[in-house]
Amino acid sequence: MRRRSVLLAVPAGLLALAGCGDDDSDKGEKTSPKPESPSAQPTAKMDGPVPALLGGTKFGERPEVARGVGKGPGKLETKTLVAGRGPVAAKGDYIQVNYLGQIWDTGKVFDTTWDKGRNPFVFRVGAGEVVPGWDKGLEGKKVGSRVELAIPPELGYGPQGRPPVIKGTDIMVFVVDVVGVFNSKSSAHGSKVAQDNKDLPKVGDDTDGKAPAITVPKTKAPKKLVSAYVLEGDGREVKETDTVLLQYRGVLWDGGKEFDSTYASKALAKFNLPELVPGFRDGLKGKKIGSRVLLVMPPELAYGKEARDKIPANSTLVFSVDILAVS
Numbered sequence: 001m002r003r004r005s006v007l008l009a010v011p012a013g014l015l016a017l018a019g020c021g022d023d024d025s026d027k028g029e030k031t032s033p034k035p036e037s038p039s040a041q042p043t044a045k046m047d048g049p050v051p052a053l054l055g056g057t058k059f060g061e062r063p064e065v066a067r068g069v070g071k072g073p074g075k076l077e078t079k080t081l082v083a084g085r086g087p088v089a090a091k092g093d094y095i096q097v098n099y100l101g102q103i104w105d106t107g108k109v110f111d112t113t114w115d116k117g118r119n120p121f122v123f124r125v126g127a128g129e130v131v132p133g134w135d136k137g138l139e140g141k142k143v144g145s146r147v148e149l150a151i152p153p154e155l156g157y158g159p160q161g162r163p164p165v166i167k168g169t170d171i172m173v174f175v176v177d178v179v180g181v182f183n184s185k186s187s188a189h190g191s192k193v194a195q196d197n198k199d200l201p202k203v204g205d206d207t208d209g210k211a212p213a214i215t216v217p218k219t220k221a222p223k224k225l226v227s228a229y230v231l232e233g234d235g236r237e238v239k240e241t242d243t244v245l246l247q248y249r250g251v252l253w254d255g256g257k258e259f260d261s262t263y264a265s266k267a268l269a270k271f272n273l274p275e276l277v278p279g280f281r282d283g284l285k286g287k288k289i290g291s292r293v294l295l296v297m298p299p300e301l302a303y304g305k306e307a308r309d310k311i312p313a314n315s316t317l318v319f320s321v322d323i324l325a326v327s
Contacts, residue, residue, distance in 0.1 A: 049077035050148045051104075051173055057081070059146050060098075062114035063175040068104035068150070072171040077150040078137045086143025087181045091126035094245055094268055095138060096180035096325050104150065104171035120179050122245055122270065122327035131156045133172070141178050149174045180325055184266040185209030186247055188292040188322035190231035195294075201253075203230045203294050203320045211249050211263035212292070212320050216256040221316035226296035227283035230320065233290020238326060240285045243272050247322040252315055253296070259310035259317075268324070277302050279317070289326055295319040 055064035059082045089095040098120050100112040113120055123129045125139050133151030141147055151172045153159060161168035187207040195202050199219050204212030212230075238244060246269045250260040262269050273281055279297030287293050297317045299305070307313045 049073055050079045050150045053081065053148075053175070059084075059144060059177055062112065063100055065100065065102055065107070065148075065173060065175060067107035068171065068173060072104045072152070073150050074152055076133050076136055076152065076155050079148045080141070080145055081148055081175070082144070082146035082177075084142035084144025084146075084178060086178075089125050089138060089141050089143075089178065089181045090183070091139055092124065092183070094122055094124050094182040094270070094325070095141075095178060096120045096122045096182070096245075096327070097138070098177045098179060099174055101172055101174045103166070104173055110165045119242065119327050120325070122243070122325050124270075134174075134176075138176060138178070143178050143181050145178045147176045147178070149176065182245060182268060182324050184247075184262070184268060186268070186322070186324055188231045188233060188247075188290055188324070190229070190233035190288070190291045193229040193232050195228075195230065200226060200228070201294060201296065201318050203292065205230055205292065207231070211261060214249065214251050214256065214318060214320055216251065216253055216318060221253045221298065222296055223298055225279055225283055225298065225301055226294065227287065228294045229287070229291055230294055231290075231292035231322075233288045233323065235289025235291075235323075237286050237288055238273070238284050238323060240273060240281070242326040243270060244284060244323060245270050245325040245327070247324060248319055250317055250319045252311070253318055254315070256318075257310070270327075280319075280321075283319075284321065284323065287323060289323050291323050293319075293321045293323065295321060 051066040051068045053063050054066050056062045098113045100109060100114060102109045126135050131151065133149060133155035136155065137149045138147065153168055153170065156172050157166055159168040161170060166172065187209050189207050192205050199217055201217065202215045206212060247262050248269065249258065249263055251258050273284065279295060279301035283295040284293065299314045299316060302315065302317045303311060305313050
């Protein structure tokens with residue numbers, strides 16, 4: 001549930017890695033990639049149109065990539081280093097990846113999610129949230145795949161580059177591991193947790209991608225925030241600085257009428273947790289990734305005396321929230 005009714009705009013064509021490191025989940029733990037001298041990144045025989053891997057060749061391992069040979073390609077080059085067998089990332093899907101990026105001719109690493117404290121990166125394929133080379137090169141890839149990309153400037157940051165790290169003439173080389181794919185049919189898949197409090201709403205625990213039923217009791221609404229597992233996932237706990245990818249449904253305590261749903265819109269929601277209303281922010285913090293959570297928010301932790309679209313003033317809100325991924 002956002003404080004504002006419109007999404008913040010993301011500049012088209014920017015690798016929303018778009019801040020090369022801004023999705024760090026542990027500000028105190030962050031370690032910036034150290035620039036590596038050309039001598040520290042030896043050249044090696046080219047593996048087709050892309051530089052060879054010198055180490056970390058398995059899916060999930062931080063790769064070590066050789067410097068490129070020659071002036072580099074003038075078009076996008078892709079090579080599948082490890083073929084995955086999971087779901088395919090189609091246009092419009094959210095894809096979750098780990099990646100390492102470096103400059104073609106120097107081998108200088110400029111960004112990587114394999115740094116301590118970093119989350120995998122999540123973006124929507126084909127939506128212009130990343131540089132065009134990523135949209136083109138990762139569409140159609142399967143979960144479990146490791147892909148290497150060589151991206152010329154016109155499919156990266158263009159002639160302006162991204163000073164001071166990436167010049168307008170630089171070819172970028174990425175090794176990308178596809179960790180997950182999510183779409184409007186995605187659900188949490190955790191262990192069922194008993195819902196035995198008769199004074200709280202009951203939420204369906206089906207995982208077929210359809211909107212779960214929410215049954216609100218004919219009792220007085222709780223005065224404090226309720227945050228309880230319906231399905232408990234096995235991922236790490238959500239941190240207050242995370243960006244979360246969610247599937248959710250919201251209804252009013254009074255009458256049980258639906259006022260918002262990603263199931264109805266057929267579009268997942270990606271939110272920065274600190275920007276959400278207090279009930280959403282505090283209710284999801286500390287819950288495990290992969291879970292379905294019941295949230296009951298008293299008015300003061302939602303919109304209070306302010307009416308919002310289908311939400312009357314002074315409404316207690318009830319949500320079923322699937323935490324699919326964090327970034």
